[in-house]
Amino acid sequence: MIFFDAVSKMYPDGTVAVDNLSLNAPNGKLTVLVGPSGCGKTTSMRMINRLIAPSSGTISLDGVDTQSMNAVQLRRKIGYVIQNAGLFPHRTIVDNVAALPRLLGGSRKQTRMHAMELLEHVGLDSSFASRYPWQLSGGQQQRVGVARALATDPPYLLMDEPFSAVDPIVRAQLQDEFLRLQADISKTIVLVTHDVDEALKLGDQVAVLRTGGTLAQVASPADLLAHPTDAFVADFVGSARGYRALGFVNTDDSIPVTPEQTVTLGQHTSTIGRTPSRWILAVNAVNQPVGWVDVELIAGDIISASDLNLSGTVTSAAGSVRDLLNSALASPSSRAVMIDSAGALRGTVTLHDIVSAIGQAKEARPNS
């Protein structure tokens, strides 16, 4: 547990970076500090491992005041991941990961072996081990950064904009992988980001800070969307918060899933029977959806790949109502396509059914 008790940071020129911050980052959970630039989120985080000294107040790790510890010893208990990974350019990937364990006296062989495991853990092929940082893409470097932070198996992890420097597709991928990793290792994590979507996606708990370094609100992502404490937080989480909130509502049995008539690629048009609408779903040999087909516009006698409309998306049965709604909205047939964990088609849900399910859910929760 990382506990901020009335922590302030004032610079000699009078600038207040952090103002009387009290916050608890519970063990095994991921706490996100989010806010606009100048809100003191990075300063707050860097006070945890004493890269910056607080002007007043105390920060404690599991009840021990960090000021009472040796700064270097303190930092070695806390993994640290930064924006551009900050890999040592003169060391190979595996030696980057093994650097701190080596420094702490581990044998070369042992630390390297452990480093190789960690690299695998963060999804890097062992062929990367002997390369140098500049030979890796930004996303790959960031994975190494995470592996390096975990090298000494520290109970705490600080992450400073860890996924900000990579493109959106890689970022989403890294985020997903990181959530899986965290489910596995359950570190006590403080993550700083300016990206509210990232905060809502990753955080077990999100602390919104406002310019001037005051804490605006701490809450779970769903709570934050549903009950922003003031106009600042409401504005910061964005006008799409109603829609975003659906991302934290799981689909359940109240939404009717209907079986969908399908065709396969290569099927002769004459074998298609009557269809309920213009749009019919195409699947592959193992019943995985591949796209929608407009029966009135099929070019030849055979359904081919060029007949597919690819605008639709699929949603997993375990996904959120937001994903379901999105699938329905994206589909030319206005039906959301639901798949099981193997990717096979379970059925479709109509837009109308989704919207009424949302309406019923809101009525059941008068506070919303």
Added chain:
Amino acid sequence: MKKLIAISALAAASLLALSGCSGGDPLASAGAGTGSSGDQVIIGSADFTESQLIASIYSEALQAAGVDVKEQFNIGSREVYMEALQDGSIDLIPEYSGALLKYLDTSSTASTTDDVLAELATQLPTGTSLLDHSLAEDKDVLAVTSDTAAKYDLEKISDLAPVAAELSLGGPPEWKTRVNGVIGLVDVYGINFREFVSLDAGGPLTMTALTSGQIQVGDIFSTDPGVTDNDLVVLEDDKSLFAAENVVPVITTAKLDSTIAETLNAVSAQLTTKDLIRMNSEASSGTNLAEIAIAWLTDADLI
């Protein structure tokens, strides 16, 4: 606009540089050539003070006589400035008769003033002429400290022969290959020093090396005021290796006219060894060489 200013400034700077160095005139010389242009007489000197001093006297005297002169002093050793004289880089240089003769004819054995000058006249490179010699003489001499002299009982150069293997000789680099240098010491005196140290032409390096014990025997000039200042013992040249060394102007014949000849001959007629010693001493106290030259010329009623 600013750019325009900058470019013009650059252009102006280069022009200024081109014109500013008309003294040295590096570019003009490419076409017109240093030296032999028109009536200008370029006076050179060797790379030691006395040579520059005498060259200054020549220069001031000629200027007073209305000759257009240019000074190109401190050129280097005889090996260098004689080449400069022949390729037209310079037109006039003060020389020392014996050393010049040995340079031109390494086998020469002439040693008296008259013999040396007579032989020199036959050996002079074509296109150059000797003017009247002066009585002023400045010989290369071998000097030792009074301590060294006492220790090895040295009075004359031949005394060195039995002990030379223990001693270091210092002198200008060119001495190593000169007849009136290391070669002559071996051939004439049979003296083989332990080593030869390349220093300077009777300058501060040799004097310092001698007084600090870096070398035991040094080639210095007989007119060096340092001989008395440092209580040095000059070894007698008992086998006349070092011939008479009268100061004499050497000039490109093409530049020679009656004004120049008369002026320089008048200088030579009055210059004495004593004058040289006194003027060397004045120079080493920091007086401007041109001032010393003018003072001497004035005293001698030459200007």
Added chain:
Amino acid sequence: MTVDWIWSNLPRITELTLNHIGLTVIPTILGLIVALPLGWWAHRSRRSYPAIVGAASLLYTVPSLALFVILPQILGTRILDPINVVVALTVYTISLLVRVVADGLNSVPHETVQAADAMGYRAWQRLVLVELPNAIPVIAAGLRIAVVSNVSILTMAALLGIPQLGTLFTQGFQLRLYVPLVTGILLCVALAIAFDSLIVWLGRLLTPWRQKTVTA
């Protein structure tokens, strides 16, 4: 005595200083003129870059005194001709500036060059109007070093009797006088600083856009 010496030798010192200025500035400008196309060539061709830059750098290791004396044999000039010194210093300037020009051109942002291409600049237009102006800061930095080095190297020519500030060193040495020595050294440093500042000033004047970005 100090003031006396300087005062009585003032015309001589002035003459030597003027010579020194001329013999420094001319080779620096000539060197730049030659280094520009060579540097451009090294910049254009990746393959020849190491060869050109390497060969140019190697020239710098030839000791100045040797170069001063060997050049007459190569050029057929007279041994005391100041042209030898000019050529030698030009060679050193080229040696320093070829790499600088190449690196300066390489330092121009790729996007800028591409933008010029996309706008339809011809190769020479791109070089003169886009690449060279943007390389000025780097080239100016190299030129500063070249000119300061030239001020210092030139003094070696005193050992050959070419009159410039180095003459004060050999004369001061022969006469065991500190005043000409120190005067010569101070004048050299002053000249170096003056040339250095001049190039900084010219560089700023030629790149007004850089000042704007600094103040903005």
Added chain:
Amino acid sequence: MSLLEWFLDPAHWSGADGIPMQIGVHLFYSAVALALSLLFAVPLGIYIGFTGKGEGIVAGIANALRALPTLGLLVLLFLLLSPVVPGQLVYGIPTVIVLVLLAVPPILTGTYAGIQAADTEAVNAARGMGYSQVQILWFVQLPCALPLLLSGVRSSTLQIVSTATVAAYLGLQGLGRFILDGRAQGDFSQMAAGAILLAALALILELAFIAVGRLIVSPGLQRTTRAPRKIVPTTATAAIRLTAS
């Protein structure tokens, strides 16, 4: 005697003033000067690079040192020291001082520029990971500074070796002897031979430095596969400052 004959003459290859001996003496003076320069400039460079203190002053002094005329300084030092320093040292000390003054700026700027140019992200990461100041310096900043430091040492060495010729003006041995004596004796071959030997020595040292660089600089910092276009103006300027000097 032609240049080739000069080189082929066995007399020039032996004895106290033979080629091997002169090269040895030349390298000895160069090595002493280089060692002293390193001893002085590297720790100072580390201090400046690490603390950021005095950078402006040092950059200014380094530039001024570059403007100091070697010949004038050498002669001045000789005259100043000759009354107080005894024996052979009176020639050696001014020579070494002049060479050190020449060699310090490139090494100094190379060291502090190298340390400052060390990837700030990597330094931040190391600090956050719990590296102590000394460990950051030793394990991160110094290895990262090596390429620039080495290039500083390289240009210093070449400068020293090339300038050590002036030692001959004070009567010292070394390759400058051939050049100065050759000139004084009007022996062109000897002088040209001196220049050639010196250039060859410089070339060999240059190659040696490249080899040493390959050996001790981490391949992670030698981006040989990348085109040289990725030079930003600031580093280019820094590089010039180092190479040229």
